[in-house]
């Protein structure tokens with residue numbers, strides 16, 4: 614039977630520190646504000662929005678959601694983004710990804726002000742992440758995964774880590790962060806042949822696919838650590854990428870969904886927002 618490693622204690626620790634920091638800022642009449650940009654109404658975006666808005670309120674950060682139609686043109690999207698870049702009351706901007714296919718992320722990412730880019734969309738922050746320069750903003754979810762591993766004393770050095778998913782938001786950066794901590798990494802994606810073979814050798818398995826119950830018992834090595842990043846909504850219920858009932862008998866440690874990685878992601882997001890706010894106020 615696995616030990617279930619929840620996100621809550623990790624998120625609570627970060628949240629408590631931030632409550633104090635924000636109190637001090639508010640005493641100085643500085644009011645941290647997060648702008649969230651959502652195009653359409655994807656279920657996973659809505660789950661993030663709920664989590665992020667309630668986390669911000671708990672901490673004393675003002676959340677502001679800009680909701681845009683799913684068929685918005687690239688030109689209009691960029692106009693909205695420029696407004697937020699120029700708005701001095703906004704300290705950080707989170708754009709939910711993936712964006713609909715007709716919006717070109719490779720163009721849009723050059724538009725976001727890197728100083729407000731608290732989830733590593735801008736090539737400036739991507740470059741810093743690649744270089745291991747921590748003056749920028751690494752992406753929140755990969756950072757949340759690393760914080761969970763650290764909190765529960767999981768050794769990374771010398772371990773085999775397999776990641777399913779290679780997006781710029783989760784898969785690729787989490788692989789880079791695990792590599793920086795001296796894991797040996799393998800990245801799987803939709804063109805990978807025999808994913809189960811690649812994941813069975815993993816001491817640490819990170820699932821970021823976006824498909825409910827994708828990871829079955831035969832994907833998992835006995836005694837491994839399974840981190841489920843996926844957020845899927847089935848019949849109105851949030852579930853991950855891992856078939857929890859099957860895998861719970863094999864893994865040593867496993868994160869649940871909900872109340873796993875997602876709750877830590879929102880607290881890292883809040884931490885980045887406070888960092889951006891302080892930088893913009895020369896604190």
Ligand SMILES: NC(=O)C1=CN([C@@H]2O[C@H](COP(=O)(O)OP(=O)(O)OC[C@H]3O[C@@H](n4cnc5c(N)ncnc54)[C@H](OP(=O)(O)O)[C@@H]3O)[C@@H](O)[C@H]2O)C=CC1
Pocket residue numbers: 657710711754777778779780781782783784801802803804805808821822823824841842843844845874875876878
């Ligand atoms: N808990 C949290 O805090 C967060 C959760 N998420 C969730 O994590 C999941 C992944 O998010 P994100 O990375 O943004 O999603 P993307 O859709 O951008 O990427 C999904 C990745 O999974 C791969 N993939 C899709 N289908 C298969 C398959 N059948 N076999 C193997 N690989 C496959 C894709 O491969 P290819 O590249 O070849 O297309 C791609 O690399 C989503 O459920 C999202 O909601 C995301 C961010 C934060």
Ligand SMILES: Nc1nc(=O)c2c([nH]1)NC[C@@H]1CN(c3ccc(C(=O)N[C@@H](CCC(=O)O)C(=O)O)cc3)C=[N+]21
Pocket residue numbers: 657658660661663664665707708709710711732753754782844851870871872873874875876878879
């Ligand atoms: N640029 C970008 N970065 C992301 O990190 C990103 C994104 N776009 N698009 C959408 C996905 C999804 N995602 C979630 C994060 C937290 C919760 C979260 O807080 N979940 C709570 C439950 C929330 C609820 O359902 O009410 C939990 O797991 O306990 C959910 C989903 C981040 N994503």
